[in-house]
Amino acid sequence: MTTFLGYERENGRIGVRNHVLVIPLDDLSNTSAVGVQKLIQGTTVIPHPYGRLQFGPDLDLLFRTLAGFGRNPNVASVVLIGIEPNWTQKVADSIAQTGKRIEAFSIEGHGDLKTIEKASRVARDMVIKASENRRKEFDVSELVVGTKCGESDTTSGLASNPTVGSAYGILEAAGATMLIGETTEVTGAEHLVADRMVTPELRQKFLKMFQDYNTEVTSHGADLLGSQPTQGNIKGGLSTIEEKALGNVQKFGKCKVVDVLEYAEEPRKKGLNYMNTSSAGAEAVTLFAAAGAVLHIFTTGQGNIVGNPIIPVIKTSANPKTVATMGEHIDLDNSGLLRFEYDLNESGRRLFDLVVRTASGRITAAEALGHVEFSPTKLYVSA
Amino acid sequence: MTKKFWVHSAHDSVGVAVEDLSAGEALTGAYMDTGGEVRIQSSAAIPLGHKIALRDVKKGDKVLEYGEVIGAATQDIRAGEHVHTHNVKSLRWG
Structure with a gap:
C-alpha cells in the first residue's frame, strides 16, 4: 500500500x-x-x-x-x-x-x-x-490524476507517453482515479481507444463523441493539417495527425476505460475515465482540474510549459535537447529510457513515485515558475 | 554497438532516430516489441526524433509505425531516407 x-x-x-x-x-x-x-x-x-x-x-x-x-x-x-x-x-x-x-x-x-x-x-x-489545515496520510486510491501531452514529438510516443501508461497501470492497480482525453488527437488511433472501453455502450458513446468532434472541427472548411500536427510537432519529427495520435494513446498503457465523460464532468468511477477535451494544453488541464483532478502529469517533447492555478502539473520529457535547453520546466528527465539506461517498468515507477511526492507537497517546476494558466473552453459565440 | 534508432513494431516501415544521424552512417536499431536488432544505412542526415525508412515504400503506399498506418507516401521513398512531411501525408481530414 x-x-x-x-x-x-x-x-x-x-x-x-x-x-x-x-x-x-x-x-x-x-x-x-x-x-x-x-x-x-x-x-x-x-x-x-x-x-x-x-x-x-x-x-x-x-x-x-x-x-x-x-x-x-x-x-x-x-x-x-x-x-x-x-x-x-x-x-x-x-x-x-x-x-x-x-x-x-x-x-x-x-x-x-x-x-x-x-x-x-x-x-x-x-x-x-x-x-x-494539516496534511494527513491517505491511500493513493484517493488520488484523481489527469494526463495530457503537449508540443509532442516522436520522443513522446517512444518514451514519455508509454511511461505515463506504465504509471497509470500502477495507479489503476492501486485503485486511483485517472483521466485522459484529447479527442482530436486520437484521430488515427480511435479504433485502439474504442477497444479499451469496458462495455459496448461506452464504445458507442466514445465513437459518437469522437465523430461529433471531428465533424465540428472539419465544418469550418479550414485545412486542419496547418494546426495538427503543430509546427513544434513537425520540428520534432511528427509528420501526420495519425502518427501524433498513435504516440498520444501510449498514455493509456494497458488500462481499460471504465467511463466516458463530457467536458469537466466529475468522474463517478475509479480507474481510467475518458473525458471529451480539446487537445490544447491549458484548456485540457483546466477541464481535468474542473472535473476534480488534484494533480496532472504532462509529457512534452519540444517543450510545452503549461501550469495550472490550483493543481500541480508534473512535466516530463524524454527529449535530451529539450531537457538541456528548457530544464527549468522539467520535473522528470526521462531521456535515459531512450538510451536504454532503464526499462519502461522502472520509468513508470519513477514517475509514480514523483506523483506521490508531488501529492505530498513537493512543488513542481510549473508552480515554482508561476505558471497559472486558467483557460475555460468556449463552445460557440455569445449572444 | 550503440542503438541509434528505435522501431515500434516489427511491421513498421520506419524507425525513429534517438540521436542526430549523419548521412551514410551504418546504423543499428532495436525493435521495441521484440528487442531484436535491425541494421540500415542512412542516406540523409536525420535529426533526433525524425524517421528513417527501413525499406522501400512506393508512392501512394501506406507508411506504417506502431504497426499502424500513419499516412501515405507522396513520392517513392528508398530505404535509409528521411521520412517526414516532404514525402508522407495524412490520410485524415482531407
Whole structure:
C-alpha cells in the first residue's frame, strides 16, 4: 500500500494543495477579484474573459468549470465575485454542495471598492483558517490524476507517453482515479481507444463523441493539417495527425476505460475515465482540474510549459535537447529510457513515485515558475 | 554497438532516430516489441526524433509505425531516407 500526505475536505475528498480561491464569475469582475488577491496574501485568483451573454451548453460548461475549480479538493475555501447576484448564486450553490466555506459577492449597487473591501475581509479569515489545515496520510486510491501531452514529438510516443501508461497501470492497480482525453488527437488511433472501453455502450458513446468532434472541427472548411500536427510537432519529427495520435494513446498503457465523460464532468468511477477535451494544453488541464483532478502529469517533447492555478502539473520529457535547453520546466528527465539506461517498468515507477511526492507537497517546476494558466473552453459565440 | 534508432513494431516501415544521424552512417536499431536488432544505412542526415525508412515504400503506399498506418507516401521513398512531411501525408481530414 502506497500513501501520500493530503488535505481532507468536508465531503471526504482529498486534496494535495490548500488554496483559498478567488473566482470572478465574469470578465467584469476580474478587477475586484484580482484586487482581493493583491490585498490578501496567500489567495489564488483565476481571471478569465468570459461569463456574459453566454447561453445553453456553453454557459453550462463555463459554470461547471468555475464551480469545478471551487469544488476541487485542492481548494480549502472560496470567495466568488460576480457583477450581479443571480448567476453568481448558481455557481455558489454548486460549490456549497461540497460543504466547504464559500462566500459570494455581487458588484452592482456597491461598486468595486466596497466589494473588494468586504471580500478581502472574508478572504483574510479564510487564509488564516486554511493555514491551520494539516496534511494527513491517505491511500493513493484517493488520488484523481489527469494526463495530457503537449508540443509532442516522436520522443513522446517512444518514451514519455508509454511511461505515463506504465504509471497509470500502477495507479489503476492501486485503485486511483485517472483521466485522459484529447479527442482530436486520437484521430488515427480511435479504433485502439474504442477497444479499451469496458462495455459496448461506452464504445458507442466514445465513437459518437469522437465523430461529433471531428465533424465540428472539419465544418469550418479550414485545412486542419496547418494546426495538427503543430509546427513544434513537425520540428520534432511528427509528420501526420495519425502518427501524433498513435504516440498520444501510449498514455493509456494497458488500462481499460471504465467511463466516458463530457467536458469537466466529475468522474463517478475509479480507474481510467475518458473525458471529451480539446487537445490544447491549458484548456485540457483546466477541464481535468474542473472535473476534480488534484494533480496532472504532462509529457512534452519540444517543450510545452503549461501550469495550472490550483493543481500541480508534473512535466516530463524524454527529449535530451529539450531537457538541456528548457530544464527549468522539467520535473522528470526521462531521456535515459531512450538510451536504454532503464526499462519502461522502472520509468513508470519513477514517475509514480514523483506523483506521490508531488501529492505530498513537493512543488513542481510549473508552480515554482508561476505558471497559472486558467483557460475555460468556449463552445460557440455569445449572444 | 550503440542503438541509434528505435522501431515500434516489427511491421513498421520506419524507425525513429534517438540521436542526430549523419548521412551514410551504418546504423543499428532495436525493435521495441521484440528487442531484436535491425541494421540500415542512412542516406540523409536525420535529426533526433525524425524517421528513417527501413525499406522501400512506393508512392501512394501506406507508411506504417506502431504497426499502424500513419499516412501515405507522396513520392517513392528508398530505404535509409528521411521520412517526414516532404514525402508522407495524412490520410485524415482531407
